[in-house]
Amino acid sequence: MAASVLKKVVIEKINEVAAVLMQKGTLIAPVKEEAGANFREIKDPKDIYLDYYNSILSPKMVFFPQMEDFVKYQLAKPKADAKIVEMNLKPAFLFGVRPCDVKSFEILDKHFYASGIIDTYWKARRDNTTIIGYAFDLDKPVDSADFYNTLGIGAADPEGSDIFIVKKDKELLLKGITKKGEALLGELSMLEKADAKDEKYFTDYVKKGKEKKTRFMKVDDKAVAKKYEDIFENNEYWTKMSDACLSCGVCTFVCPTCYCFDICDETIFGKGTRRRIWDACMFTDFTLETSGHNPRTKVSQRLRQKVCHKYSFSVRKYDVISCVGCGRCTRSCPVNIDIYSMVEEATKL
Ligand code: SF4
Numbered sequence: 001m002a003a004s005v006l007k008k009v010v011i012e013k014i015n016e017v018a019a020v021l022m023q024k025g026t027l028i029a030p031v032k033e034e035a036g037a038n039f040r041e042i043k044d045p046k047d048i049y050l051d052y053y054n055s056i057l058s059p060k061m062v063f064f065p066q067m068e069d070f071v072k073y074q075l076a077k078p079k080a081d082a083k084i085v086e087m088n089l090k091p092a093f094l095f096g097v098r099p100c101d102v103k104s105f106e107i108l109d110k111h112f113y114a115s116g117i118i119d120t121y122w123k124a125r126r127d128n129t130t131i132i133g134y135a136f137d138l139d140k141p142v143d144s145a146d147f148y149n150t151l152g153i154g155a156a157d158p159e160g161s162d163i164f165i166v167k168k169d170k171e172l173l174l175k176g177i178t179k180k181g182e183a184l185l186g187e188l189s190m191l192e193k194a195d196a197k198d199e200k201y202f203t204d205y206v207k208k209g210k211e212k213k214t215r216f217m218k219v220d221d222k223a224v225a226k227k228y229e230d231i232f233e234n235n236e237y238w239t240k241m242s243d244a245c246l247s248c249g250v251c252t253f254v255c256p257t258c259y260c261f262d263i264c265d266e267t268i269f270g271k272g273t274r275r276r277i278w279d280a281c282m283f284t285d286f287t288l289e290t291s292g293h294n295p296r297t298k299v300s301q302r303l304r305q306k307v308c309h310k311y312s313f314s315v316r317k318y319d320v321i322s323c324v325g326c327g328r329c330t331r332s333c334p335v336n337i338d339i340y341s342m343v344e345e346a347t348k349l
C-alpha cells in the first residue's frame with residue numbers, strides 16, 4: 001500500500017491555501033471573537049485564527065445549524081403550494097478542527113445516518129465537507145476542563161480527518177488521510193513536498209499526542225454504562241450532582257455530541273415557516289406534554305437524563321460513549337458543574 005502524502009507550507013502562506021479553498025467552495029475555520037474562538041465562514045483569509053485552543057461553540061453547527069428552515073408556506077393556501085427551502089449545497093472545507101471534535105462527528109454519524117434512519121440534511125453536508133483536522137499544540141498546557149485522553153482520544157489523532165495538520169515551528173505539515181484529502185493536497189500547488197525528517201516529526205507527534213494527559217481516570221465504556229444503570233435510581237447521588245444546576249442548557253448548546261432538536265412552525269401575517277431548532281434536555285419544559293404533565297420536573301431528573309444518555313444509553317444503543325471530553329460544558333457552565341467529576345464520583349459508588 002502506498003504511503004499517504006505529506007506536504008508542508010510555511011504558516012504565512014496559509015492565506016494562499018485559504019484563497020484556493022474559498023474559490024472551490026465554502027471555507028469554515030476558527031476566527032477570533034470577543035468571547036473567544038469560533039468556527040465561521042471565512043470571507044477574508046486573514047481572519048483565520050490558527051493560534052486558538054478550542055472554539056467556544058462546537059463545529060457540529062456546520063452540519064447541524066442551530067436554526068434551519070425546512071418549508072415556507074402561506075396559510076389558507078393548498079399544501080401543494082408550500083416550498084421546500086433548498087440547502088444550497090456547495091463543497092465545504094472545515095479547517096482546523098481539533099481531534100476530539102472530529103471524533104464527535106463520527107459519534108453523531110451513528111445517530112444521524114449509520115443506524116439506518118437517515119437525516120438527509122446532516123448526511124448531505126457531511127458528504128459535501130472535507131475535514132481538515134489540526135493537532136493540539138503539545139508544548140502548551142491543556143485546559144483543566146479537558147479530558148479527551150481519558151476516553152481514548154489523542155491530542156494529535158488524525159483518524160476521522162481527510163487531511164490532518166501538525167504544526168512544526170514556522171511550518172504546517174499536512175497529511176492526506178483519506179483519498180479525498182490526498183486529492184485536495186494534490187491540487188494545492190503552493191504546498192511543498194515534505195522530507196524524511198518531516199515524516200518522522202509527524203509520526204512522532206501523533207504518538208506523543210496519545211501520551212499527552214488531560215486528566216487521569218481511564219473511562220471504560222461498558223463499565224461506566226453498567227454503573228449508570230445500577231445507580232439510575234440513586235436519588236442521593238443525582239440530587240448532590242445537580243444541586244447547583246440552573247437548568248440554563250448552556251452545557252448542551254456548546255456540546256459537540258448533543259443533538260436534540262424541535263420542529264416548530266412560526267406564522268406571521270399569513271406566512272408560515274417550518275423549521276428545526278436546537279433543543280436541550282436540561283430545559284424545564286423539554287418533556288412538557290400537551291396535557292400539562294411533565295415527567296421530568298426535577299433538575300436532578302434532567303441532569304440524570306443528560307449524563308445517562310451520553311454515558312449509558314449511547315453505549316447500549318451505538319456502542320460508544322457520546323462524549324469526547326472536549327471540556328466545553330465545564331468551561332461554559334455558570335456554576336462549574338463538571339461531567340468528568342460526576343463520572344469519577346459515580347465510579348466510586
Ligand atoms: S459532555 Fe461536555 S465534555 Fe463531553 S462532549 Fe459534551 S461538551 Fe464535551
Ligand code: SF4
Nearest residue numbers: 245246248249251333
Ligand atoms: S450549564 Fe451547568 S447550570 Fe446550566 S444546565 Fe448545564 S449543568 Fe446546569
